[in-house]
Amino acid sequence: MKECVHSRSIDLKKACLKVLTTALLVLILSLTLQAVFVEGKYSVVSRYILYEDGTAMVTLFVSNIEGENVIYLPLEKGYNQYTLRVLQDSIPSPFNITSDGRLMIEVSGVTSVIVEYEASLGTLINDSIVEVNLNPFTQAVVVLPPNAALLYFSGKPQIDVESNGITNVILSYSEGGSYTIKFVPIPGGATVTSPSKPPTQQTTQAPAGGGMITFLVGGSAIAVAVALLLLFIFLRRRGEPIEPEMHVGLDERDLKLLKILERGEVSLAELAKESGLNKSVVWRRMKRLSDEGLVEQRYEKGKLVFKLTVKGIKKLKELK
Template identity: 30%
Template sequence: MYLINPEGFVDIRVVVTNVTNIYEVVIPIEEPIEEFTLFAYDQDSLPIPVEYNETHVIAYPLNTSRNVIIEATADIIEYVFENVSRLIIKPRLPSKVVLPPSCGLLSFNGSADVKALDSRIELTYSEPGTYAIEFICLTTYVTTSTPTGTTSSSAPTVQYITYVALVGMVALVAILVMRFRGRERIEVFIRGISRELDDRDIKILKSVKDKPRSISELSRVTGLSKSIVSRKVKKLEKFMLVKTKFIGNKLIVELTEEGVRVLNEVGKER
């Protein structure tokens, strides 16, 4: 689970069940985590030894452990403009993303089940992949102090009404942004990205236009070295022009809808 907190960090939580008689639990984590925030414990909240090697978290369950819970924090939120932020994740397992309180969902890719739970919006992905989620938040929050001259019993009602008003405001702002700025932002984004691409980037995009390819195939087709191809694929994935997935031991690169649009834009400019 990816829980976005109001401070702009992402709390990652992974639960592994039925680990009895298993002495090592390996969890792939694509997002760079803050190692000092990494903790692991079992169903009884007993600490479990854990380590991190930049691509995997490895936990070592106790003899009495039935479940392993791994928690860490990552600084992976990108600020797009004004109060709009973007989260890009690459889960290898089914995952859930929970937005901060009083935030509106602007856009997301992939097939996600979206629900509104209390003050938060929750997206559930059933498959691994690369997902980009944009959301908008208010910069002010409701105070929890009791107003002067009122009793403590009446304070929750006042706060609840204020809170509902704020949630409604966020929803309205999100709708307005999507309706009046969504198409313009997409067009500006595509034009801007197309100018950031060099000939090698374009070669790779064209090579995966007809079918997904591995790094080795891209190297052979484009005439670029594997190290250059790998570096360029990371750049293109950051721009959400391609997406990657592992099939067996091979990393497969696939063109996204945004990539198709950028290729069309490049064709107009060059």
């Protein structure tokens, strides 16, 4: 089987992608004390949970919508429409996307709305540094991957670091804008456990105009050391050509997804769960496999499902 041309980045992408603890979620919500009003009387707060490959789980918390009939919420340009979910008072609800990339939601008689979706916001620089560009239209909370080393940020965020066996770096922006964040995902097998005592935190106010992070807290010293080492490697490789973000043929992860589809139709969420891959990664691979005629996709009861085509079944037999 042909190997993935971009295989040098695989080890860095094996860093843990675990759900943050309840304490972290409480911290994120506690940072959103002031309401930001858009297009009406309602208020919106954005949260970005970043993954090692530069994708993000974006959540919009909308409140103060009493008396509103329709609200409009801008989406990040790299949003994945198949991951969009809207909850009105905790109940799934329909929505529309306008031609200019905004979410239109009817909210008559509703008190709160939560919007969730995945978006591709980042790129990998020379197999070591992830650069993320985000454009929140209101105040925003950005959560880096566990144990990731923050290298650079733009704007003037408040920086909080939570240490509970792993290090979580959180940037809080008080207003909307266009921001760039660079970090190094640190390989490791850290897991999230329920804390027996409140996690330790350290808050740093960012200097005006952004800055380069060289040291966060004592608990992240190892992460920073690895980051500096990777920066040294990056500087030495500046004259080398950057490998393209593409695949030649099918790799092991493609084969894993095709084998899961052997049993019949499988949803996007089930593919992500069984393969252990991020949902956005699965989506990109399934789209490519669909373009190659190996996989067919369709909607069943509002859910996106995939199945092997005749060509896909034949290809899978050849690869076994």
